[in-house]
Amino acid sequence: LSGGDTYVSHGHQYDPNCVVRDPIDPLIEVHGQPRVRIPFGDLAARYMLNGMGYFNPHQSENYIMSAVAYVRFFFRYMLRTQPLLIWTWFWGAYATLWISLRTHWLPAMRDPMLVDDKVRSIAARAQATPSMVRKLNVLHVPSATNNPFRIARELWLDRAFFLLVSLFLAWQVVLHINIALPISPLWVFVPALIFMLPYAAYASSVRATVFETPLLTPTLAELIFKITGARRVVFGHTHQPKCEQVGPITLYNGGFWSRAFADPECTIRLGEQTFVWIHPAEDGSGRVAELCEWKAAEEMPVRSIYAETHSPVSEVSIRAGAGA
Structure with a gap:
């Protein structure tokens, strides 16, 4: 203040996407050691964006693109310097999802004898009163990690999952037809294209929510x-x-x-x-x-x-x- x-x-x-669940008591216990609970947005920057070459995690215009723009960017800049970019994205997105969900539900490390001292210390440094600190803490929005599907969608993991399911179903169709009538494996492209239609409709309907809400x-x-x-x-x-x-x-x-x-x-x-x-x-x-x-x-x-x-x-x- x-x-x-x-x-x-x-x-x-x-x-x-970036709210700290308990800023007054930010520490949690992980494998017997105190650790700072890191919100989903910061974990995504650490494990995913920082490993994806040319993206600046602190400027959303630099990394929020359409699927076509991502493909164009990959072939122009990353094909030679980072050809395994898809693996980097998938591993980083999975690590972000797993760590976000694991740490979000862990209880905060609190010393009941120091609760009021912490609030008074924060208030003194913020030129506020302990009452203001407690009330402002209540105003913080709920974390997006409360909805695992929402953060999976932000990481594009939902589209990756549906794509794999579509390809798996297409392959199963060809295998079952091949039992009764031997056909070439190349026929898998026909059901794959059919299954791609609902997938494309879903993928085009998804919109990024990063910084969309004021x-x-x-x-x-x-x-x-x-x-x-x-x-x-x-x-x-x-x-x-x-x-x-x-x-x-x-x-x-x-x-x-x-x-x-x-x-x-x-x-x-x-x-x-x-x-x-x-x-x-x-x-x-x-x-x-x-x-x-x-x-x-x-x-x-x-x-x-x-x-x-x-x-x-x-x-x-x-x-x-x-x-x-």
Whole structure:
């Protein structure tokens, strides 16, 4: 809680794919050793995306593509450098699914004598109160790992499973026909193509849900305002710089500071380096925020995308005085 007027959070606790189940007590016991419970989205970046060559796990535009785009990308960049990419994806996706489900349901390691001390320590470092910490913790969204089929769909494992089932059924059809009437194994392509029709219909109907749901909804914004009193929220996580009004709160997304590119040759930039700058207002009314770009090649590298004209706290005070 910055300056009493701004709630600053990375934002992952409001994303079902990346929410930490218990941020106050994040440790679990694995094989007799304490381990940090890692959410599904981070496990996917660790075990799958990091091993798939040219994809940047911190920029969704770099790795979320259609099936046709993935095939085109593979033949253009990865056929010679990473020909076993399908195996890398399958192993990484399976490891992500298995570890996510295994660790999600393990109980948190808690010391009952330190519960209040932990909350007070978090509150002190966050410039908040223990009550705020407990209430904000309740606002976190349910984890996507509660639905195993949902995360399997995000990893494309559902389509891999249905594809294998379709090919297996096609082969079984040919085998059973061959018992009564000897035919060439090449006839397997006929039932395979038939089974591919419902598979293609299903695959085309699936849409990625990564970052599709907004991190801050009007209901959530209202609750955050009532809990913290903040009129301004700064998130990151989605790496999409923006400023918008959500309920009683002005939402800023700081975008990303590291450079991101759309192609492995690093010639097509994905946006600019952006950040949120909070500073005292010139009229002394409080603090104002700016969403800025950093253009290193220019003489004046800082360029404001959006700037508040006055502090939202002072605006609330004026309205309260007018109402009185």
